[in-house]
Amino acid sequence: MRLTTRGRYAVTAMLDLALNIEKSPVALSEIADRQGISQSYLEQLFSKLRKRGLVDGTRGPGGGYKLGRSAKLISVGDVISAVNEPVDATQCGGQKNCRGEHPCLTHDLWQELSLQIQTFLSSVTLQQLTDKESKNSGAKAPLTSLTPIHMQVNSAIKTSIF
Amino acid sequence: MRLTTRGRYAVTAMLDLALNIEKSPVALSEIADRQGISQSYLEQLFSKLRKRGLVDGTRGPGGGYKLGRSAKLISVGDVISAVNEPVDATQCGGQKNCRGEHPCLTHDLWQELSLQIQTFLSSVTLQQLTDKESKNSGAKAPLTSLTPIHMQVNSAIKTSIF
DNA sequence: TTATAACCAAGTATTTTAGTCAAGAATAGA
């Protein structure tokens, strides 16, 4: 699981799509304009998103992109992993040249952590993010207002997993 | 919050340090050897880790690095953010050129998500990872055996936050 | 038929990553 500005672009664009669901399909030029991302770069990202079935494109005038399935069923993890090449993680493939004591062990630990991050990102959907927005749009409360709850639950994870 | 192989190197090296706590300080050459990372590259990473107080270095023969504080008090988030440059995230700094409808909104949503990831990574300590190892070292159970529990808790987050 | 917009492929500039090289400073042990 890699996490760079590339993934941010993809998630941002998908959120833009989810927020403009009523006027779908949405043209890439609009997204590029709104989010300040190069259109051709977006095209490349959307090519990968399309191959994963995360978006559907319709050509011609009035065409554009819409979500491939309900925002409820698209996770942030889906989007991020769609635009990133898979990474191999360990340099020793299986468990070949591990003569030392803790070499491959640390790799396993990293892999475990990586899996946890992946699981976490797969548990957050686009719908949840946009819902949170509409909840706060009336009130002036910051988006981060729910964070304390999150931290509570997170510490629950902490004690129950380890 | 960025997550690349650079962060993996740093976390891996810190785990190596935590696992070899009994023979500390540990020389960089050993870590480089065990983990298959260039020593000079590790030197650069450890320079940043040292500036954050995550490691202490002692020179001379028999010298090396040891954890700057208890493994209980060092989170994966600490390590990863130490070796990465902070990223600005939005292209419109404050909220200047946001004339469209949902432009900065998506940025806020991303920032919120980013915060959640950060919080998650800050809730996992080196100690927890190494503890998990020693628990499983006797039995042949894979490290991922606890994942289902994690997923359960994660879905608990899902329903309670959103 | 024409304008629109998805699709596609190749190439380029920039940035980041990963690594090398070379030197210096502290220190344990001979």
Add this chain to the structure above:
DNA sequence: TCTATTCTTGACTAAAATACTTGGTTATAA
């Protein structure tokens, strides 16, 4: 004191990923 060891620092380079450009082609609504 001398020496080997190891951290510490800086500059420089190669490779990879990222972000973007250019120039097309296809499909389709009007």
